Amino acid sequence: MFDLDRWQEIYHVLRKNKLRTFLTAFGVFWGIFMLVIMLGSGNGLENGITQNFGDMATNSVFIWGQQTSVSYKGFPRGRRIEYENSDILALQKGIPEIKYLAPRTNVGGYDGTSNVLRKLKAGQFALFGDFPVFNQIDPVNMVKGRFLNDLDLKEKRKVVVIGQRVVELLFEKGEEPLNQYIEINGVYFKVIGVFRSKRTGEQASGDNQRIHMPFTTLQRTFNYGNTVGFFNVTAKDDVPVDVVENKAMDILKKRHAVAPSDDDAIGHFNLRKEYDKMEGLFFGIRLLVWIVGTGTLLAGVIGVSNIMLVVVKERTKEIGIQRALGATPINIISQIITESVVLTTFAGYFGLTIGVGLLELINYLLSSSGANTEMFVHPGVDFKVAVMALCILIVSGALAGFIPARRAVSVKPIDALRYE
Amino acid sequence: MINIKNIHKSYVMGQSRLHVLKGIDLEIKSGEMISVMGASGSGKSTLLNILGILDNYDTGEYSLDGTPIRKLNERKAAALRNHLLGFVFQSFNLISFKNAMENVALPLYYQKVSRKKRNIIAMEYLERMGLKEWAHHLPNELSGGQKQRIAIARALIAKPKVILADEPTGALDSVTSLEMMDILQEINRTGITMVIVTHEHDIAARTEKTIKITDGIITEIIKN
Numbered sequence: 001m002f003d004l005d006r007w008q009e010i011y012h013v014l015r016k017n018k019l020r021t022f023l024t025a026f027g028v029f030w031g032i033f034m035l036v037i038m039l040g041s042g043n044g045l046e047n048g049i050t051q052n053f054g055d056m057a058t059n060s061v062f063i064w065g066q067q068t069s070v071s072y073k074g075f076p077r078g079r080r081i082e083y084e085n086s087d088i089l090a091l092q093k094g095i096p097e098i099k100y101l102a103p104r105t106n107v108g109g110y111d112g113t114s115n116v117l118r119k120l121k122a123g124q125f126a127l128f129g130d131f132p133v134f135n136q137i138d139p140v141n142m143v144k145g146r147f148l149n150d151l152d153l154k155e156k157r158k159v160v161v162i163g164q165r166v167v168e169l170l171f172e173k174g175e176e177p178l179n180q181y182i183e184i185n186g187v188y189f190k191v192i193g194v195f196r197s198k199r200t201g202e203q204a205s206g207d208n209q210r211i212h213m214p215f216t217t218l219q220r221t222f223n224y225g226n227t228v229g230f231f232n233v234t235a236k237d238d239v240p241v242d243v244v245e246n247k248a249m250d251i252l253k254k255r256h257a258v259a260p261s262d263d264d265a266i267g268h269f270n271l272r273k274e275y276d277k278m279e280g281l282f283f284g285i286r287l288l289v290w291i292v293g294t295g296t297l298l299a300g301v302i303g304v305s306n307i308m309l310v311v312v313k314e315r316t317k318e319i320g321i322q323r324a325l326g327a328t329p330i331n332i333i334s335q336i337i338t339e340s341v342v343l344t345t346f347a348g349y350f351g352l353t354i355g356v357g358l359l360e361l362i363n364y365l366l367s368s369s370g371a372n373t374e375m376f377v378h379p380g381v382d383f384k385v386a387v388m389a390l391c392i393l394i395v396s397g398a399l400a401g402f403i404p405a406r407r408a409v410s411v412k413p414i415d416a417l418r419y420e
Numbered sequence: 421m422i423n424i425k426n427i428h429k430s431y432v433m434g435q436s437r438l439h440v441l442k443g444i445d446l447e448i449k450s451g452e453m454i455s456v457m458g459a460s461g462s463g464k465s466t467l468l469n470i471l472g473i474l475d476n477y478d479t480g481e482y483s484l485d486g487t488p489i490r491k492l493n494e495r496k497a498a499a500l501r502n503h504l505l506g507f508v509f510q511s512f513n514l515i516s517f518k519n520a521m522e523n524v525a526l527p528l529y530y531q532k533v534s535r536k537k538r539n540i541i542a543m544e545y546l547e548r549m550g551l552k553e554w555a556h557h558l559p560n561e562l563s564g565g566q567k568q569r570i571a572i573a574r575a576l577i578a579k580p581k582v583i584l585a586d587e588p589t590g591a592l593d594s595v596t597s598l599e600m601m602d603i604l605q606e607i608n609r610t611g612i613t614m615v616i617v618t619h620e621h622d623i624a625a626r627t628e629k630t631i632k633i634t635d636g637i638i639t640e641i642i643k644n
């Protein structure tokens with residue numbers, strides 16, 4: 001229903017005191033603007049942090065060896081725990097809840113690098129011996145070729161899958177790396193695949209400087225014998241990874257004569273727990289944003305309600321005339337509520353669009369400047385959230401108008417008419 | 421048309437209580453034109469506002485066109501004011517941001533008559549008042565007499581049965597006042613009941629009956 005008289009009245013009321021209308025509208029504008037900016041920034045932070053996880057299965061646990069802190073079964077404390085191939089089978093057999101088990105050994109230990117040569121170029125890169133299943137747990141984007149497969153392991157092939165940064169550093173621009181050979185610690189390996197990390201920022205550049213070869217090849221070529229560096233284990237989808245973690249600890253403690261009470265001998269890192277902690281943090285941020293944001297918005301809406309009270313008071317006589325001519329309470333109330341809703345929605349709509357626009361601009365500037373913004377990725381708000389905010393606005397606009405409207409019709413028509 | 425029996429009305433202001441109407445009995449037949457006179461503060465406006473369902477009363481009975489008016493909810497009161505009653509006030513009470521035509525059309529807005537249709541009807545009434553050329557002027561561009569004629573047109577547009585006028589000529593010069601009485605008399609001849617509050621004798625003299633109120637009671641009814 002497009003009711004010209006109603007809009008004429010709204011226009012008249014809002015225009016009559018332009019500064020007041022502007023200030024009131026600004027309160028609402030600012031409320032929704034801040035809400036959008038804060039939600040968007042929160043999302044940016046969240047995106048930044050979750051992208052550090054890449055596509056890694058969060059239901060997973062890392063297990064590595066440390067030193068015992070309790071003497072046990074005749075062994076002194078301070079003994080280094082080292083895993084070997086037989087542990088792989090024992091874990092696989094002992095824990096039916098395992099989905100993927102990926103043992104890994106890296107040359108030079110954690111954070112160690114190896115000298116890699118290719119023609120006249122050279123570089124230092126991390127070198128891993130892996131199982132094909134590793135790419136299920138912490139997947140990479142294959143740019144060229146393929147990842148390791150079972151046959152590579154079985155035949156202990158001298159093949160490698162290398163990160164994109166490795167290619168950039170060891171090959172000429174435009175040169176095809178596939179099926180070329182690179183020399184690692186004096187041994188030649190054929191490049192069968194090139195990958196790119198799914199993470200962003202610093203983590204990604206670390207990933208992209210890695211070289212993966214078959215687990216078995218690494219053990220034999222670089223004299224690691226039976227040694228396993230660490231295990232990356234994921235649980236089946238319906239099983240919490242803690243179950244797998246605890247069972248694995250028990251099995252490994254038994255096999256390596258570690259005291260059941262010794263918590264230092266076996267290092268373990270439960271990704272699920274970290275992820276949950278992070279989720280808790282995000283939830284906290286989101287909650288805070290909503291509390292502060294809706295608080296600001298509420299202040300704006302209360303401003304509207306106050307102004308509507310003043311407006312209604314100013315128009316008391318006019319409302320009295322309308323009632324003498326036959327306006328029902330519903331007529332009056334809906335008129336005032338419409339005014340209030342128009343004001344809040346209009347102002348809120350501007351706040352919403354300008355807020356979203358600003359986020360888009362930041363997004364554009366971030367991506368076009370190519371800045372390394374690891375902690376802040378794609379700030380923005382959901383369309384659903386935007387619509388919800390607008391709905392909140394309309395409802396609160398109606399509420400803001402309701403109290404003044406009720407007041408307007410609660411007086412007797414004659415008292416309204418006599419009001420000067 | 422209007423039937424009131426033993427109406428009492430007091431205004432309460434804090435501790436004190438002002439007994440304004442002290443038992444009014446009055447019967448106004450359909451098509452009658454009566455005037456109400458009395459000293460300032462005697463309760464004339466109070467009575468007229470009760471008749472117009474703009475104000476409530478304490479005790480007594482009031483029936484308007486057969487409908488008992490007592491503890492009416494505001495929605496029904498609004499409907500009665502809209503369909504049965506037309507008001508003419510001393511201070512015109514036009515809406516400042518609406519032009520003459522829109523002001524006249526307003527009662528039909530509350531009857532949900534379309535804007536186009538009610539503006540056509542409003543133009544007819546403005547023409548009857550000789551104000552067709554002023555239809556698109558705002559109230560503050562018009563003289564007092566013109567404003568009051570617009571108010572009368574507005575009171576008539578919903579074809580009410582009763583017109584209640586509280587000192588309709590109070591803010592007008594004597595020539596315009598007489599013009600206004602001509603118009604009101606003409607309206608009365610179409611069968612509309614009319615109650616006019618005034619303290620001018622020559623105005624009262626042009627009605628059929630004059631009711632004198634003194635200190636909240638009817639002291640005299642004069643046939644003119």
Ligand SMILES: Nc1ncnc2c1ncn2[C@@H]1O[C@H](COP(=O)(O)OP(=O)(O)O)[C@@H](O)[C@H]1O
Binds near residue numbers: 433462
């Ligand atoms: N809303 C009100 N509150 C308190 N006293 C009022 C109110 N309206 C009128 N009065 C008092 O009631 C008396 C009658 O008023 P009114 O009916 O307006 O008289 P009249 O119209 O005859 O001059 C006056 O003394 C006036 O001061």
Ligand SMILES: [Mg+2]
Binds near residue numbers: 464465466
């Ligand atoms: Mg009076």
